[in-house]
Amino acid sequence: xxxxxxxxxxxxxxxxxxxxxxxxxxxxxxxxxxxxxxxxxxxxxxxxxxxxxxxxxxxxxxxxxxxxxxxxxxxxxxxxxxxxxxxxxxxxxxxxxxxxxxxxxxxxxxxxxxxxxxxxxxxxxxxxxxxxxxxxxxxxxxxxxxxxxxxxxxxxxxxxxxxxxxxxxxxxxxxxxxxxxxxxxxxxxxxxxxxxxxxxxxxxxxxxxxxxxxxxxxxxxxxxxxxxxxxxxxxxxxxxxxxxxxxxxxxxxxxxxxxxxxxxxxxxxxxxxxxxxxxxxxxxxxxxxxx
Numbered sequence: 001x002x003x004x005x006x007x008x009x010x011x012x013x014x015x016x017x018x019x020x021x022x023x024x025x026x027x028x029x030x031x032x033x034x035x036x037x038x039x040x041x042x043x044x045x046x047x048x049x050x051x052x053x054x055x056x057x058x059x060x061x062x063x064x065x066x067x068x069x070x071x072x073x074x075x076x077x078x079x080x081x082x083x084x085x086x087x088x089x090x091x092x093x094x095x096x097x098x099x100x101x102x103x104x105x106x107x108x109x110x111x112x113x114x115x116x117x118x119x120x121x122x123x124x125x126x127x128x129x130x131x132x133x134x135x136x137x138x139x140x141x142x143x144x145x146x147x148x149x150x151x152x153x154x155x156x157x158x159x160x161x162x163x164x165x166x167x168x169x170x171x172x173x174x175x176x177x178x179x180x181x182x183x184x185x186x187x188x189x190x191x192x193x194x195x196x197x198x199x200x201x202x203x204x205x206x207x208x209x210x211x212x213x214x215x216x217x218x219x220x221x222x223x224x225x226x227x228x229x230x231x232x233x234x235x236x237x238x239x240x241x242x243x244x245x246x247x248x249x250x251x252x253x254x255x256x257x258x259x260x261x262x263x264x265x266x267x268x269x270x271x272x273x274x275x276x277x278x279x280x281x282x283x284x285x286x287x288x289x290x291x
Contacts, residue, residue, distance in 0.1 A: 004185065005058040006030040007049065008065030012142040013088065016178035017064055018042060024182060029056050049073040055080045062181050063087040067131075068114040075121050085122055085129040086184040088177070089115055091195065093133060095250045101241030115193060128190035132180055135197040135252050138270060139173040141277035146171070150211055150275040159212045159219040164226050165204035168249040170197030173274075176265035183261040192260065197252030200267035204246055207268065216272035 004021055008014050009030035021028050028042045031053070036044040047053050049069045055077045063070040067089050074085070093111035096104040115131050122129040138146050153159040180196055202210070212219060226246055233240040257263055 002059035003027045003029065003057060005056050005061045007061065007063040007070055008088075009044075010034070010036075011064055012137055012140040013064040013174045013177045013181070015140060016175040017062060017181055020175075020178050020182045021062075021185075024186075029058060051076060054078070055082065058082065060084040060185055061086070062185060064177075064181065067118070068110050071114040071117040071121065075117060079125045079127065082125070082127055084185065084190075085118070085127055086181050087118055087129070087131050088181070089131050089133045089193070091133045091135045091197075091250065091252060095245070095248075096241065099241035100244050104241040119191070130184040130190060131193045132177070132184065132196045132257075133193060133252070134172050134177050135195075135250065136169060136171045137174050137177060138171050139175060139274045141275050146207075146211055146270075147275045149208075150215060150270075153212065153219050154215055154217060154272075154275070157217070157219050158222050159208075159215075160222045160224050161205065161208055161212070162226060162229075162246060163205050163223055165208075165246040167204050167245060167247045168201045168251050169204050169207045170201050170251040171207060171268050172196060172198040172252075172265050176263065180257065180261055180263045180265075183263050187261055189260040192256070194257045194260065195252035195254065196257055196263075197254055197265065198268055199254075199265040201251050202268060210268055211270055214270040214272065214274070 004026045006014065006017060006021070006028055009018050010032055018028060018030060022041050026041070029045055030042060031045045031047060033048050035046055038044055045056065050073070053073065057080060059081060060083065063085070067087055070087060089111050093108050093115065096108040099105050099108070118131065119129060136145055137143055141147050176198070177196060226243065229243045233243050254265065
């Protein structure tokens with residue numbers, strides 16, 4: 001098996017990605033700013049994506065971290081024997097281009113530039129590349145969208161609902177994103193930007209109901225009016241882009257992904273474990289073992 005450099009191994013997708021790569025028999029080099037313990041087939045590199053990091057001896061790279069930082073680093077790194085790159089971007093590159101929030105528009109533009117920079121650099125090096133654009137990622141307890149909502153509801157036993165939020169969503173489990181990365185690494189498809197959504201499309205309102213149903217404890221439903229949220233964002237100057245999209249469809253076309261990589265993401269049926277980060281889960285298990 002080839003040697004794979006993993007960037008973002010401690011992030012939302014990273015834990016699932018490392019497990020899948022190890023199961024497939026790859027030799028893994030994983031980059032982290034925090035010192036971590038090596039394991040069979042896995043060696044951690046201590047450092048960040050900066051000019052001081054030389055290209056490790058690897059055949060492939062899977063980047064599950066910030067795309068713009070990775071593209072910048074790859075632009076100055078000597079390629080060595082690198083032959084293939086799989087990198088995560090985001091559907092935000094398209095969905096937030098027309099956002100009312102300047103910061104969201106800048107994010108979309110930055111992602112688009114990073115995708116173009118990555119493609120150009122790989123083409124110049126003769127390296128195969130695939131960029132994956134996931135929708136809303138959940139399942140690792142590290143996202144900034146559904147996980148904070150779920151945790152607050154578990155703590156306060158109150159769950160806000162938005163009955164009028166009819167925009168479609170397609171949340172994708174972090175493990176399915178990891179599966180797509182591994183499939184892209186092993187496949188022959190190259191030079192593609194592939195959309196990656198979950199296996200089910202449902203309205204924003206339905207998505208919230210699924211999260212509430214899977215919390216594992218009862219909560220009091222608190223229906224909210226979208227117009228009230230608009231007023232709050234107008235007063236505070238924050239969150240306008242998010243409220244703007246509540247009635248807009250943010251979905252992916254999984255057809256090319258399924259045809260080229262054979263990946264079929266799961267439907268959205270989250271359980272309580274989806275909102276617990278790996279470190280927390282390990283702590284809970286240790287408490288259970290000690291009791």
